[in-house]
Each structure stands twice: as structure tokens, then as C-alpha cells.
Amino acid sequence: MDKVGLRALKLVAISMYFVGTLCFAFIHGKTEPLYYIAGILVAVGSTSNLICNQHITSMFPKYRGFGISLLSGAFDSSTLIAFILSETYAQFSLQKSFIILAFVSICVGLFMAIFILTTRSDDMRRFASNFSDAVTSGENEDEQAKLSQDCVRDNNENTRSLDKEAKNIEVSRRIKMIIDLRYQSIKDCIISLPFLLITIWFMLGLFRFSTFLGQLQRIINELFPNDIITIDHLLQISSAFSMCGFLAAPITGLILDISQAYCRRKIMQNDDYSIDEQHHKNQIYYTYIFGLAPGLLFMAFCAMFISCLIFIPNRVAYYFAFLFFVMLRSLLFSASVGFCLTAFPVHYFGTVCGILNSIGGIFSLLQYAFQYTSSAVTANIIITICSVGLFIPPIILFKMKSR
Template identity: 25%
Template sequence: MELYRKYPVLITIWALMENLLFAGVIFGWGSLVFILKEEGFYFDYCTQSDFFNQNNSTLLETTSAVNVSNSLSDRDTVLSNISKADEVTSKDCPAQESKLNLWYSIATSAMNLTYAAIAYLQKRFGTRITRAVFVSVYLIGTLCMAFATPELPWLLLPGLLGIGIGGMTVSCTNIQVSFLHPRLRSTIVALFIGLFDFSSINKQLIRIAYENGIPRRTSYIFMSVVFAVITSISTMLFLPKMFIGDVYLEEMERSQKLSKCNDDKKVEQAENQDELPKSQEQELVENSSSVDLEVSPESSKLSFCSTVFSITCMLHIYWTFVHAIRMFTFIGQINVWLENVFDYDETKVGDMLSSFSYITMAAIGTALFCGFVYDYQRKRYAGSGEIKRVYLPVVLPMGLVFFYSTGTTVFCLIKNDVTPYFAFVLFTFFRTSLYAVAFAFLENAFSADYFGNLMGILLFVTGLGGLIQYPLFKWYEAYDGSYLHVNIFLLVLQVSTVMHLVLLYIKGCRDKGTVHINVCSHEMKSNNALQAT
């Protein structure tokens, strides 16, 4: 029983709730790594120099206190101070942090790289089987995170992989419900992206629970149970067995046309008292209840390979790839950047990281803003020609993404105590708008049957962008002033993506056609002229 046909609003709300609770949990890494350091994961990687480097003055004061005081209570106090100093320095151990970040980098890259395979499985076996497999993967991941200990630290890698890949699958199998709401499609896609980013706050809740005495294991086991219950309900009852594709969309459009056509016929028959000849009446019924096969989308729809290798699709993939590199490098190097801005003042760096976490909580609002802009543009060009009404509406949202992305890079080039706040705000808009616009354009410009596969390719390419950040990190460390050169390099790449916007604008302006809607006849062919360009 597939309830999405009868209760589209309920299904959409449920899918959005899943995204909020589980989809992007892996991106709350900053809160999780704090807990892992507290528990001593990979503490044995720290060397003696790491231990005493940054708190030398504290230890000297402690040694002085030992020399001055010989009482037992004073010595206990001194030993306590040494322990606290050791605890602080353990948090600043580069080898420990590097090892933990390695697992995170592998997990986030794998999350995007494997979605091409996930999209194939969804196309081949359907939504239900695909979700059943990867819900199990997610549960294995949460249990690995629950039972990982400093003695079994390797469980972190399968745990992060399971949560990342499973969460991405949950999000991408849910996003198809946006097809149930044609007029708000872009807004709903943007909302999914915003909730995906916002779900990282769940790790912050786990951290708060940990600081209040609730063990990490208990939190992850509770999370596993809630996840199993909620996703099982939607997988078995709410979402389609296969997927929402062109067939369902055509049925929905046809039913709307027939409803309008029947209403028009009743009005016409009431006004015209003369009886139609039987032959004309039969012809009217046939025209109102069938689709012209000569323009059926199935007969002339471009193949998947032709769609992927079209100029529009290739440029869209490149546009997403470049801006994804900017996003990954900003997140990965935010500590290095802030240390450079504040001259290694750890207190200020910590305060700015907290500010960054709170600012990014506005992701839902920024995603909705992006979706509203896109949907407004679509309504503005709704009566235009087939190419123009798809290409021109996306130019403004893509232009905003370009502005957010380049603005973030520019502020990274300015060394000032205030610029990080502007960079954080722009990055929050940028992070949600990037994927919201990228996915919404795939939905609007290409066949719904190819959406899952195209999104898989897009995420695979962004996963490559996540891997490319590693040589950029090495460039950061190569010499003094390298941070400036890396950001200039990224700025050049970002500027090169303008050609995608320009070509979309030119192609859209060249289309001078208009759409004249006749509810009793099949509308103009869809998407074929778009894909051919």
C-alpha cells in the first residue's frame, strides 16, 4: 500500500522530519571530536613535546609551587593542576587530531562517492529495497559509534561511514517527494537541503548530554532505536516501492487536465442547447480523454547518456564541483584560517568556532530563502517558451550562489577580527543554496526518471571535490603565505563557473516562444529541447 498518492502533505512532512533527525548527523563532527578527545581516543599518538609545548608556563608555575610548599594538601593541589594542564594539552595534540580528522575525511568523501551506486540500486531495485539495505548500514554505523572505545578506536571508521552513507541515502530517497508538489518543488528541495545541514545539531545534543553525565554509548543506542522505528514506517508504508518518476507525474497532470476539461464541457453544453452530432460528440470525448501519441514524451525522450553528456549537464556538474571544493576547504581549514587571523589565540579561536556553530543553525531559513527565490523566478517565466521557462529562472539563484561563494573567499583573504562573522554568514547561505539550486535544476531541466542517477553523478563529483581538498591542505602547509595563494587559486576557479550562468542566460533569451495552455489537448513536448542543448 503506497500512501503517497493519497496523503502527499503527510508524506512530505514525515520525510522532512527524517532529514532533520538523521540525514546530516555526520557534519556535527566538531561536537563529536570534542567527546572523543575527552575520552582519550588516539591519545597514545601524542608525544612528550606535544604534551608540554603550549602550557610551558603553567608547568613552570606548578614546579615553583612544589618547591615552595611541602604540605600534603598543597602537593595534591599541584598534582591536580598538572593533571588539568595535561588534559588541556592533550586536546591540542596534532597527531591525535590528524588521526581523527583522517577518519572524518574518508567518511565524508565516501558518503558522496558511493551515492552513484546508491542511485543505480534505487533505479534497479526501487526505493524500498534500497532503503532497507542502507537503513541497516546506518544502524551498524550508530552501533559502531556506540561501542567504540579508546581500546577499539578503529570502530570509529565503520561508524562514521555507516552514518554518512546511510544518512545520505535517507535524504536522497526522501527528496523525490518534492515531485508531489509541482508549484513548490524548488522550495521543498531547498528545505530538504537546509534540514540536512541543520541535522548536524544532533551531535551538539549528544555533547550536551555527555557533559551532563549521559554516556556517549547510551545516546547512540537511543538514536539507533528511534531511527529504526521512524525509517521503517516510511519505508514500508509511505514511500513508493519503486520511485516517483515520469509515469506518476504524467498521470497527475492528465487527471488535472481531464478535470478541467470536463468542467469546461459542462459549461459549454449548458450554454449550447443544440445537440451535437454523434460523430462530433465521440470525437470530443476521445480528444479529452487521450494523449496525442505523436508527441508522447516516451517516444522522443533522450537517452540517459545523451542527457549526461549534453553541454548543459556537463557545465552544471563542473559548476557544482568547483563550489563544492570551496565548501569542503572552508570547513576543513577553518581552524587554520582563524588561527592565522587571531595570531594563534586559542581563546578567540574557540569563541569564533562557537559563533560559527550558532550562525550555521540558520541553515533552514537560508534554504527557504533560496527556494522561494527559485520558485518566484519559475512563476515569473511560467508562460514563456519551453527552454526559457527552465533556464532563465535558475540564473538568479545560481548568481546568488556565486556571490556567496566568492564573497566567502574574499573575506578569507582579509585579516581582520570582524571579517570571520561576515564569512560565516555568507557561508551559511552558500552551503544550503549550493545543493538546493543544483538539485532543483536537475529536477526542472531533465527527466524525472533520470533524477536519481543524475543526482548520484553530481554527488560523486562533489565527493571527488572532497578528496581534492587533501592536496590543497598540503599546499597550505608548504610555505609561509601559502594560504593567500590557495584562496586566490580557488577564487579563479569560482570565477570560471560564470560561463555556466552566461550560457544559460543566452540560451533562455534566444527562446522567443510562449506557451498557450489548452486543457483539452496535450501540452507542448517537455524537456527534450532542453536536454538537446
């Protein structure tokens, strides 16, 4: 994305997804290798599609967290399609469903690539409904300065609202300048403290997420031995909750947007900083990205609640565990994407987000070690201890903001 552009990546991604979905449609007993090829194409294509779609939120900068959460929630709730297909399989063949899915996805993807997405990812903000908020990251610096001067001039002639608008634009210009000065290359992003913090948080969060899914049936079997009715019931409820990601998205999105708006107001209220002083630049930067800390902290609590509740051999406890799991999943992916878009220059988003997801995915492979070396309860105790580390990044962000 960072090299070839947003639109080009979208076209490649939808092509891969289209070919992979068609491969699934025509798999039979004699074409088993095609299954692995199709799986790789669909996995890479769908993930790349989601990353491209995240840039649509740049058109709504004041509600970026809400938009990212909705997109992630829709991605999670796509399992609902598989459920509907499985329920109507006798009336509608699986092959036809894959063919229809392939052609619908290619049509929608082409429309988005041609008419919605821009060639470069940092150009998406040009279409923001509130341009004064959009200049935070990705606008031409001369245009920002001109817009700021115009707003200041209008403020001298008109109302207090224009004064607030001018100050908002000036703050956006300063934040963008600070971020651009801090991260002049992708190396600067990777070796920075914010990237280390979000990597630790994402690794541990994804580890908790993947082990919950991988160990769920094992731990239920251990806690409810010989109770087939309860085991089947809890697994069905778990599947139902997994389709509710889209319902949790507005809540997690509002958490991110409200906290970021609060931190932005704190920056605007502080008239004592100077862009030339390194201390104040750091203070502005960490106050700005601290807006994501409440989301990180809330997900840490969700992970701990899950870890504790699944020890309780009670149906109601598991209902709450499934509820917290839906919130965890929504925050895990929306907050990590929002952090990459907020803390680093937008033209490095593809690389930073890709490295973050790769590290998290590799670390989560450790879950397979527990399947063969310990019981599910013992594994969950170890994972619960590891989940305590989720509280470290938001605490450090608070310390950096307060310095």
C-alpha cells in the same frame, strides 16, 4: 534507486544507518576497525536516506524548491544534536545516545518507507495536492491527455480559471514530453549540456564549500597571529552558524520556487510555439530549467563574497562570511538536487544525482593539495579565481534561453 525502486533503497539505507549507529555505540579501544566500518555505513546510509527523502517534495510540486531546501537544511542542522549531546555528556552517556538514535531512526525510516514513499520514484507525484502541476514529470501520458481534455471541456462550460488550469496541464504535458524525448537513456543525460553545466557549478561550489571548512582555522591563525581570544571566538561563531542551515532554507527555497514559477508563467503566456519544431522545443526546455539559474547565480555571488571577506582581518567581516557560507551551503545542495529533478526525467534522478555527487566529491579532494603546498591565504587566492567559474553555468543558461 532507479533499478530497485525508491522504497527498497529506503529500507536498505535505514538498515545501513541503523547498523552503523549501533557500531558507534559499542566501539572501544580493542575494536578500532569497527570505527571505519561504522563511518562508512552511516555516511552511505544517511546520504541515501536524504536522496530518498527528496522525493517527498514531488507531493508538493509548486513548492519543490522550498521542500528540498528544508530537507537539506535539516540535514545540515543535524550538528545541533551533536552539540546538545556534548553539552549534556556528563548526564547522558554517548553510548545511550547512539542506541536511542539508532532505534528512533529505524522506526521513522520504516514508517516512511511503508506509508509515505512509493515503490517507484516517479509514482510519488500521484499524491501531489495540485495534480495539474504534478504531471510535469512522472505521470502516465494517457492520464495526462485525459485530464487535459477534461479541463478543456470544463473550460468551455465554466470559468476562466478552468481555462488557465487546462493550459497549465497542457504546458506540463508538453514539458514532460520534451524532457522524455531529449533523454531516452542515462547516456543522453550524462552527455548533455545541462548536465555539463550543473557538474561545473557543483564541482566548483563544493570545492569552495569544502576548502572553506578545511582552511578556516589556518587562515584565521595567519590573519590573527597570537590573538587566541579572537581565534577561539571566530571558531565558536563558525560552529554556531553551521547549525543554522534550517533557518536559511526558507529563503533559498523561496528563491528557487519564485524563479521557477516565473519561468513557467512565461511558457504559458507564449502561444506561438509548436511541439513539432525543434527550435521551440529547445526554447521551452531552456526557459523551464532557467528557473533555477537565479539560485545558481546567487550562490556564485555568495562564494565570491566569502572568498573576499575572509581576507579581511576583522571580526565583523567574518560574521558576514559565515552568513554567506550558510546561504552557499543551502543553495549548493538544494539547487543541485532541484536541477536534477527538473532538467532530467525523474526515473533517472538517482543515477544522475549519484554521478554528480561523485564527480563533485572527487574534485573537492584537491583541497588537500593546498594544505601541504601553500599558505592558507595563497590557497584562498587560487580558490577565489576558480570560483569565478561559478558564474559560467547561469550565464550559459540565460544565453540558451534567449536563443
